[in-house]
Amino acid sequence: MTSVEKRDVLVVGAGFGGLYSLHLLRESGFHVSAVERGSGVGGTWYWNRYPGARCDVESLQYSYSFDDDLQQEWEWTERYAGQPEILRYAEHVAERFDLADLIDFDTNVESMSYDSTTQKWTVSTNQRTYEAAFVVAATGCLSTANLPEFPGLETFEGDVYHTGRWPHEQVDFTGQRVGIIGTGSSAVQAIPVIASEAAELTVFQRTPNYSIPAHNQPLEPAVQAEVKSRYDELRQAARAERSGILSIFPPNEDSAREASDTEFRARMDERWDYGGFSFYRSYIDIVVDPESNERVADYVRGHITAKVDDPELATLLSPTNTIACKRPCLDTHYYETFNSSHVQLIDISDHEIETITPHGLRVRGEEFTFDALVFATGFDAMTGSLLKMNITGVADYTLNEAWANGPRTYLGLGIPSFPNLFTVTGPGSPSVLTNMIMAIEQHVEWIRDCLVSMRDNGYAAIEAKPDAADAWVSHVNSIADQTLYPSCNSWYLGANIPGKTRVFMPLIGFPDYAERCEEVASNNYEGFTLV
Ligand code: NAP
Numbered sequence: 001m002t003s004v005e006k007r008d009v010l011v012v013g014a015g016f017g018g019l020y021s022l023h024l025l026r027e028s029g030f031h032v033s034a035v036e037r038g039s040g041v042g043g044t045w046y047w048n049r050y051p052g053a054r055c056d057v058e059s060l061q062y063s064y065s066f067d068d069d070l071q072q073e074w075e076w077t078e079r080y081a082g083q084p085e086i087l088r089y090a091e092h093v094a095e096r097f098d099l100a101d102l103i104d105f106d107t108n109v110e111s112m113s114y115d116s117t118t119q120k121w122t123v124s125t126n127q128r129t130y131e132a133a134f135v136v137a138a139t140g141c142l143s144t145a146n147l148p149e150f151p152g153l154e155t156f157e158g159d160v161y162h163t164g165r166w167p168h169e170q171v172d173f174t175g176q177r178v179g180i181i182g183t184g185s186s187a188v189q190a191i192p193v194i195a196s197e198a199a200e201l202t203v204f205q206r207t208p209n210y211s212i213p214a215h216n217q218p219l220e221p222a223v224q225a226e227v228k229s230r231y232d233e234l235r236q237a238a239r240a241e242r243s244g245i246l247s248i249f250p251p252n253e254d255s256a257r258e259a260s261d262t263e264f265r266a267r268m269d270e271r272w273d274y275g276g277f278s279f280y281r282s283y284i285d286i287v288v289d290p291e292s293n294e295r296v297a298d299y300v301r302g303h304i305t306a307k308v309d310d311p312e313l314a315t316l317l318s319p320t321n322t323i324a325c326k327r328p329c330l331d332t333h334y335y336e337t338f339n340s341s342h343v344q345l346i347d348i349s350d351h352e353i354e355t356i357t358p359h360g361l362r363v364r365g366e367e368f369t370f371d372a373l374v375f376a377t378g379f380d381a382m383t384g385s386l387l388k389m390n391i392t393g394v395a396d397y398t399l400n401e402a403w404a405n406g407p408r409t410y411l412g413l414g415i416p417s418f419p420n421l422f423t424v425t426g427p428g429s430p431s432v433l434t435n436m437i438m439a440i441e442q443h444v445e446w447i448r449d450c451l452v453s454m455r456d457n458g459y460a461a462i463e464a465k466p467d468a469a470d471a472w473v474s475h476v477n478s479i480a481d482q483t484l485y486p487s488c489n490s491w492y493l494g495a496n497i498p499g500k501t502r503v504f505m506p507l508i509g510f511p512d513y514a515e516r517c518e519e520v521a522s523n524n525y526e527g528f529t530l531v
Helices: 016-027 068-073 083-096 185-197 221-229 231-239 261-274 277-281 290-307 311-317 436-457 466-481 510-522
Strands: 004-012 032-035 109-115 120-125 129-137 159-162 177-181 200-205 211-213 329-331 343-347 353-357 360-363 366-369 372-375 421-423 462-464 528-530
Touching: 004 016, 004 120, 016 032, 016 083, 016 129, 016 436, 068 231, 129 436, 177 185, 185 200, 185 329, 221 231, 231 436, 231 510, 261 277, 261 290, 290 311, 311 343, 421 436, 436 510, 462 466
Parallel strands: 004 032, 004 129, 129 421, 159 372, 177 200, 177 372, 200 343, 211 329
Antiparallel strands: 109 120, 120 129, 353 360, 360 366, 462 528
8 A cells, every 4th residue: 555645734836835835834843845746846937938938027026035145145137037047046945945855846736635534635646645734735826828729739740839838948949930829928028039039930819918118137236236235125115015016116196097198108108118017007097997098008009009110010919908907018029029021920819720730720711831839828827726636625525616606715815615725826815916926925924824823722624714705705806896907808807718717816905915814813813714
């Protein structure tokens, strides 16, 4: 009989959430380890190695704050770190805090079930079985790649890539005819870099996206030193921001709709020239007031028209939907790339890809020939990785049954009928609408405090109450309904996956959320049942 590995806590995933969970829980005296399906740490930065992959949150903010020596000593080289640098950072953290020995790599959870009698989880993986009192699912929000079922895909004789599952070996497109499907954040980053290598690049666009220039650049040592000299104060100020991200521009209460033409232009130009997500903080009502939103959208369309030489192409690349209701993109020479004669855009807004063929693909009756196909088709966001684990809670109730009508959590941390299972940045928490590493730290610290409190008070099990979860899901959606976020087919709503129930999954507003989590803890875990 194969032996069962026993743990106090089993963490699933060794990305930034998993690494910090391991560190904090071991420090607090728990027997903890992690399983990770990859062969190394880094989570999203382990898998997303596509050309041009880079973080859209500035590196001095997209980093852990929990250890001052770590944040003082690590030197970032660019305003926005590229994937290789972030992966090196994750590896450095694992080494510095001696975490690698706690991680079983190449280990994929196949199923897990809760035994109400023993109050323990049994977690079956492709390698071994674990029994743990608690499971911390640090499985990431964008970690299950979405590869739509294109007919004929298996017949393609060239190379096939998905941006979210990019090979570890260097991919060289030199001299190749490459087709890329999708124009979301991953494609917007990959297209200029692939175009710089490929002989021909054809971009299949179903919906154009708004993209703001990143203006990435080497990080000036003086800037880095200045931030590090005030790190605590700056991190604290970031946590008070709705997105958990600090901007050099002070917050304002101004309406884009009410601004005069001169004021509006000056402010938008300033943000455009600075680059990055500060653009969306130029006016407070961009994601609330349709007129303000349209004014900002029109400003971006003006830039697209100015950047793209061919007016018809500029129109095709110009979105008409609400700006920022899909996750905004940041780019480096995205629109300009379409001025190159070897790059072409194929609008498929009215035509599904009919079939993949042995030598390319066919759409609207036309055949395109490629050496390589790149799918930049995104992820089954926020719930995909959790639902894939075949989780069974109390009374044989499965997570797939529980979430048939969309994810139902309390605080994005606990799920009724699934005791002793915590989700790090789970649906119903601010997660993807914030700086993920900051959101991860807040969640992991809350989970650690909860486990320590349970141990101190002799509790063995904690479970979210159904009515608390129902009220929480209503709360998340009522906040989203006060904004323009739910107005387009975004992955925030699950709308990118055919058949997935549309529920707005992330919670808007980090500070109120963090305060609520603290209140719940100090009210003896109000909304949870402790036994
Ligand atoms: P995405 O935003 O979901 O974009 C997927 C693209 O594929 C969309 O253009 C979509 O078109 C298209 N698509 C999907 N299914 C298709 C089909 N059957 N036929 C044709 N086109 C299809 O995915 P992503 O670009 O990987 O980005 C996902 C998220 O990851 C981002 O929003 C962001 O949060 C994160 N990300 C972050 C960074 C960063 O920080 N730098 C970089 C990359 C990604 P439709 O729009 O019409 O559905």
